[in-house]
Amino acid sequence: MKYLIVGLGNIGSEYEMTRHNIGFRVLDALAKASNLVFTDSRYGAICELKVKGRTLILLKPSTYMNLSGNAVRYWMQTEKIPLEHVFVVVDDLALPFGTLRVKPRGSDAGHNGLKHIQQILGTDSYSRLRFGIGDDYPKGMQVDYVLGKFKPEEEEQLPAKLERSAEIIKSFCLSGIQITMNHFNNK
Template sequence: MKYLITGLGNVGSEYNNTRHNVGFDLVDQLCEELGGSWRTDSHGDRAEVKWRGRLLILLKPNTYMNLSGKAVRYWLQKEKLQPENSLVICDDLNLEFGKLRLRPSGSAGGHNGLKNIQEVLGTDAYPRLRMGIGDNFSRGKQVNFVLGKWSEDEKAELRIILDRAVEVVKIFTTLGLQRAMNATAPPKPKPEHKQKEVSKKPDNNKA
């Protein structure tokens, strides 16, 4: 069994560590964890890694975000894969920072990369993992926010978020979509253990 895992982003060093490139960040981490290496190929950088008997074809399109569909369609056709055996990872400013949302299909939700993939494939029935970047920007500053660098506070949390997202991808490829959707829920806080009150027995020896 094999899967195409596509992280969306823009090419160029000026886009490194920006919110819009969190899809690239995720597949970079997945590639590193599973011992893969990137090579420049048709329509993007590609790496092949294995996870529990599955072949994962990782892709970072070099088409720029708004033309991502060209790269996704090319590699689906080349690898003879159906859209349901692929996963697209992207940022989402409609989700609060750190929230993950996995769906088997749906609208582009204003994301130009997803919109182009839908147009090129002719369907919205392809799994996508949205990673929340929040909407902490003032009126008219959306583009600056999306293409801006992570804040120091965000950087401190990002590694944990990427770890969670990597686990979701692994579950998607081994246990299926529904189990992976369940795994996107934020971890429940550990219950506080209240110390049991020990009733004091009266000291009969006291006068």
């Protein structure tokens, strides 16, 4: 059984440690824990993680956030991965920093990466992990905030949140969306 795990973010060193790139950081932490290295490929950097008989294709799209759907569609088709085995990790302004929420579907909530995935796939029925980045910014400064770096105290808390995110991803692949939501959304 194959799964496509997509961490949303933007390529380039100027975006590397920004809030908007938390999807990349979650996948980097998951890969690093298994001594895996991403390789550049079509539409993104990928690596393969084996978990109890499951194959997880980890994808960090190189299309920039606003065209993420192109990478998702390409890898779904190339690896013959059904929609119910797609899991997208995304930053979320509506959740307090570090809050992790698993959802089986939903609107794009103004997130351009999700908007493009929904547009390309023609549905919002794909599972996702919403990683809260908070909304501590002055009116009109949303872009600067999401493209800004985490505060030092948030950065200190990130390793535990990244590890928890990795547990959520593995649970999704091993136990399914409902059990994962029941187990992780209430904590």
